[in-house]
Amino acid sequence: MIELVQVSKTFNAGQPNEFHAVREVSFSIEPGRVTALRGPSGSGKTTLLGLIGGLTRPSSGRVRLDGRDISALPERFLTELRRATFGFVFQQFQLIRGLSVLENVMLPATPTGQPYAEVRTRALQLLADFDLDGRAEAKAQWLSGGEAQRVAIARALINDPKVILADEPTAHLDSVLSRQILAIFADLRAQGRSVILSSHDPLVFEVGLVERVVDIRDGRVTQA
Amino acid sequence: MSFPHNAWLESQRGLIDFSIANLGRRRGRNLGLFLAYTLLVFLLASVVLYGDALRREARLLLADAPELVVQRLTAGRHDLLPAEWLDRVRGLRGVRAAEGRLWGYHYDPAAQANYTLLAPNDAPPAPGQVEIGAALARASGLDVGDVLSLRGFDGKPFAFNISRVFEAESELVSADLMRVNAADFRAFFGVEPDLYTDLALSVANPREVRKVAEKVLDRLPGARVIAREEMRRTYEAAFNWRQGVLLTFLSTILLAFALLAWDKASGLSAEERREIGILKALGWDTGDVLRMKLWEGALVSLCAFLVGYTLAWLHVFYADAPLFTAVLKGWSVLYPQFRLAPQIDLAQIATLFFLTVLPYVAATIAPVWRAATLDPDEVMRE
Numbered sequence: 001m002i003e004l005v006q007v008s009k010t011f012n013a014g015q016p017n018e019f020h021a022v023r024e025v026s027f028s029i030e031p032g033r034v035t036a037l038r039g040p041s042g043s044g045k046t047t048l049l050g051l052i053g054g055l056t057r058p059s060s061g062r063v064r065l066d067g068r069d070i071s072a073l074p075e076r077f078l079t080e081l082r083r084a085t086f087g088f089v090f091q092q093f094q095l096i097r098g099l100s101v102l103e104n105v106m107l108p109a110t111p112t113g114q115p116y117a118e119v120r121t122r123a124l125q126l127l128a129d130f131d132l133d134g135r136a137e138a139k140a141q142w143l144s145g146g147e148a149q150r151v152a153i154a155r156a157l158i159n160d161p162k163v164i165l166a167d168e169p170t171a172h173l174d175s176v177l178s179r180q181i182l183a184i185f186a187d188l189r190a191q192g193r194s195v196i197l198s199s200h201d202p203l204v205f206e207v208g209l210v211e212r213v214v215d216i217r218d219g220r221v222t223q224a
Numbered sequence: 225m226s227f228p229h230n231a232w233l234e235s236q237r238g239l240i241d242f243s244i245a246n247l248g249r250r251r252g253r254n255l256g257l258f259l260a261y262t263l264l265v266f267l268l269a270s271v272v273l274y275g276d277a278l279r280r281e282a283r284l285l286l287a288d289a290p291e292l293v294v295q296r297l298t299a300g301r302h303d304l305l306p307a308e309w310l311d312r313v314r315g316l317r318g319v320r321a322a323e324g325r326l327w328g329y330h331y332d333p334a335a336q337a338n339y340t341l342l343a344p345n346d347a348p349p350a351p352g353q354v355e356i357g358a359a360l361a362r363a364s365g366l367d368v369g370d371v372l373s374l375r376g377f378d379g380k381p382f383a384f385n386i387s388r389v390f391e392a393e394s395e396l397v398s399a400d401l402m403r404v405n406a407a408d409f410r411a412f413f414g415v416e417p418d419l420y421t422d423l424a425l426s427v428a429n430p431r432e433v434r435k436v437a438e439k440v441l442d443r444l445p446g447a448r449v450i451a452r453e454e455m456r457r458t459y460e461a462a463f464n465w466r467q468g469v470l471l472t473f474l475s476t477i478l479l480a481f482a483l484l485a486w487d488k489a490s491g492l493s494a495e496e497r498r499e500i501g502i503l504k505a506l507g508w509d510t511g512d513v514l515r516m517k518l519w520e521g522a523l524v525s526l527c528a529f530l531v532g533y534t535l536a537w538l539h540v541f542y543a544d545a546p547l548f549t550a551v552l553k554g555w556s557v558l559y560p561q562f563r564l565a566p567q568i569d570l571a572q573i574a575t576l577f578f579l580t581v582l583p584y585v586a587a588t589i590a591p592v593w594r595a596a597t598l599d600p601d602e603v604m605r606e
Contacts (some may be wrong), residue, residue: 047601055505056601076509083507094502097495098249103242107503110238111512113231159507 002052002163002196003028007061007071009047020219021047024061027214027224029196031162034189034209037198039216045198046091046167048216052196053086053165054078083112087156089166093148095140095155101127102136105155112159119158126154130184146177153184164188166197170204182209236519239512243519257484258528264481265532265580266539267474267547272572273540274548275467280567282459286452290424291433293450294440304419305447312443313425318436320428324420326409330402332374335363339374341402343409351405354384359399361389372402377414384408470548482583492591500592504600513596514589521585529581533573541567 009022022044029035029052037045050056051063054070063071070081082088087108095104105123127136130150135143143151149169156164166185170178178201185195186209197204204210215223247254294313296305305324313322326343339360349355354372356364366372372384384404410417427436437449492500500513508516539545 050601056599079504079507079509082505088505090502090505094498094505096499096502099245103245106238107242108506108508110242111235111508113233113235113238115234116237116241155506 001028001031001064001066002194003062003064004048004051005062005064007048007051007058007063009044009051009056010059013059022051022058023219025216025219025221026061027221029194029212031194032189032192033211034185034195034197035212035214036204036210037196037214037216038200038205039198040200043216044219045200045216047219049165049167049196049198053088053163054082055088083108083159085162087159087161087164089149089152089156089164089169091167091171093152093172095143095148095151097139097141099140100137101132101140101143101151104140104151105158107158108155109158123154123158126157127151130154145172146180149173149177149181150184153181157188161193163194163196166195168199168201169197170199170201175203178203179207182207185209235512236515239516240519240523243516243523246516246520247523254524258524260481260484261525261528261580261584262532262535264477265529265576266535267477268471268580269533269536269576270539270545270548271467271470271474272576273536273567274545275463275470276569276572277540277567279460279463282463283456286456286459289452289455291427291430291452292425292437292440293455294423294425294444295448295450296422297446297448302422302448304415304421305423307418307420309444309447310420310423313423313440316436316439316443318427318429318432318439319425321426323424325422325424326406326415327421328409328413328415330374330412337363337400339400339402341404341409341412343406344403345406348405349387349403351408352383352385353387353405354408355388355390355403356386357390357399357401360402361386374412376412382408382412482587492595497595500595501598501600504596510593510596514593517589517592518585521588522581525581525584529577533576537568 005026007022007025008020011019011021025044025048037048039045047056051058051071054063054073058071061071062069065081065085070078073081096107099107102120102123105126106119109119109122124133124136127133130153132147132150132154135147135151140148140151149172153164153166156166164185169181169185173181182204185197189195189209197210199205205213213223214221294305294309296303296309307324310322310324313319323345325345328341330339330341331337332339337360356366356372361367364372366386368386368389370386372386374382374384376382384402390401404412409415425436425440427433433451433453437451440449441447503513503516504510539547
C-alpha cells in the first residue's frame with residue numbers, strides 16, 4: 001500500500017523561478033493493481049511518480065510505503081528501496097547511449113553485488129520474454145522506439161521489483177506498439193506486481209488495463 | 225534478495241566492467257587524455273630515472289677513487305706540484321699509500337673536442353702507445369692499430385699508436401679519455417720530471433680521513449685537499465642542478481596537463497550529468513557513482529602511468545635517453561654513449577605515482593561528487 005499525505009513539491013523554492021509542481025496531494029494506491037495518473041502535460045504526473053518512487057523528496061507532507069514513511073529516509077536507505085522495490089520506465093526511455101542492450105538491462109543490478117553470471121542470465125531471459133533475443137549486443141541508440149521501450153521495461157524488471165512506475169509509456173509509440181507495451185503491463189499485473197503509470201493517452205484508458213484513475217491538474221488531485 | 229558473501233567483490237567487478245564500457249563510449253576523448261597523460265609520465269619518469277641512474281653511476285666510479293686528493297694552489301689556481309711533496313705526505317700517520325698522478329686536458333682543433341690525458345701508475349701503456357675512450361674513437365673514426373696524431377705543447381706533432389679502446393661501461397668519465405705513458409705525457413705537455421698534477425692518498429682508516437687531511441694541510445701549506453666524499457657531493461650537486469633545470473622545464477608541461485585535467489574535471493557535460501541521474505534513478509547511490517568514476521579515472525591513469533613509465537625505462541636504459549643527453553650528461557663535446565645499469569626503485573615509482581595519478585583522480589572526482597549528490601529527479605530535469 002502506498003499512501004501520499006498532504007504531499008507538496010516545490011522546485012527552486014525562494015527563487016524567482018519558483019515552481020509548485022505538486023500541491024497538498026493525498027491519496028493511496030492498493031498493491032497488485034494498475035493505477036494511472038491522468039492529466040495534461042505539466043500537471044505534475046511525473047513529479048508525483050518521482051515522489052512515489054523515492055526519486056525525490058517532498059517539500060512537505062509524507063509518502064508511506066506499507067505504513068513506513070519513506071519521505072525522510074537517508075539517501076542510502078532510499079536507494080536501497082528504489083533498487084529493491086521499484087522499477088522505473090522513463091518517458092524518454094533513458095537508455096545509456098554507447099552501451100549495449102544487455103549492459104543497459106543489467107545496470108540496476110550492477111552495484112548490488114549479485115553474481116554477474118546470474119544477472120546476465122536473468123537479463124537475457126527478460127530480453128527473450130520481450131522478443132529482443134537478437135538485440136542483446138546492439139547499442140542502445142540503434143533501437144527503434146518500440147524496442148527501446150521494451151528494453152527499458154526489461155531494465156526495470158532486472159531486480160524483480162514489486163512496483164513498476166512508468167512515465168507516459170506510450171508517448172513515443174504508435175497504436176500497435178502502444179498496445180504491445182500495454183499487454184506487457186497486463187502480464188506484469190498478472191504476475192502480482194503493482195503498476196503505476198502516468199498518461200494522457202486515451203488508448204491507455206480504453207484497453208481495460210487500468211483499474212484505478214487519479215486525475216491531476218495544476219499539481220492537485222481533481223479525482224482519485 | 226540474498227547475496228553471496230563476496231557481494232562486495234561482485235559489485236566492484238560490475239563497476240569495473242561498466243567503467244571499461246564507459247571509457248569505450250568516449251573513445252576519442254579518452255584516448256587523447258591517455259596519450260597526454262602517458263607523455264607526461266614518460267617525460268617526468270625519464271628525467272628522474274636518468275638523473276638517478278647517472279648519480280648511481282658516478283657513485284660507483286668514485287668508489288674506486290682515492291680517499292684524498294692533494295693539489296697545489298698558486299694564486300688560488302690549481303698548479304703542478306713538486307715530487308718532494310710525495311715524500312712529505314708518505315711519512316704521515318694514517319696514510320697507507322701515496323702516489324703522484326699526471327693528467328691534463330688537450331684541445332684538438334681538428335675534432336673540435338677536449339681530450340683528457342692521463343698517465344696511469346698501474347699498467348701504463350708502452351711508450352708511444354695510447355688507450356682511448358669509446359667516444360673519442362667514434363669521433364675520430366679511429367680504432368686499435370691506427371695512429372692518433374696530436375700537436376704537443378710546443379706545436380710539434382705527436383703520433384700515438386692506439387693499443388686499446390675502453391669498454392663502454394665506464395664511459396661516463398672515460399668518453400674523452402686518453403691513457404698514455406708517463407714519459408710521453410711529460411713530453412707531450414712539457415711537464416718536468418719532478419712535477420705531478422696532483423697526489424692521490426689512500427687512508428688506512430676511513431674515519432681518519434678528515435684528520436689526515438688536516439695533517440696534510442699542516443705539513444703542506446698552500447695545498448688543497450679534496451676528500452672523495454666531497455667529490456661525490458659535487459657530482460650529486462651537478463646532476464641535481466641539471467635535473468632541476470629539466471624538471472623546471474617539464475613543470476610547464478605538468479601545468480598544461482593540470483589544466484587539461486581540470487578542464488575535463490570541471491566540465492561534466494550535460495550528457496554525463498544526465499547519465500549520473502539515470503544511474504541514481506536505477507538504484508545506484510552516490511557512493512556507487514563515485515566508485516565507478518574512481519575506477520574510470522584509476523584505469524586511465526594507471527594504464528598511462530604503466531605505459532609512460534615503461535617507455536621512460538626503455539628510453540633511459542635501452543635507447544640511451546636521446547632526449548636528455550645534452551643537458552644531463554655534461555658539457556663535453558664528446559657525449560658519453562653508454563648503457564646505464566637498468567634499475568627499479570620502488571620509492572621512486574611511488575613518488576612518481578603520487579605526483580601524477582592521485583591529483584588526476586582527485587580532480588575528476590570533485591564534479592562527479594557534485595552531480596551525484598543531487599536528487600536523480602533534479603539531474604534528469606536539467
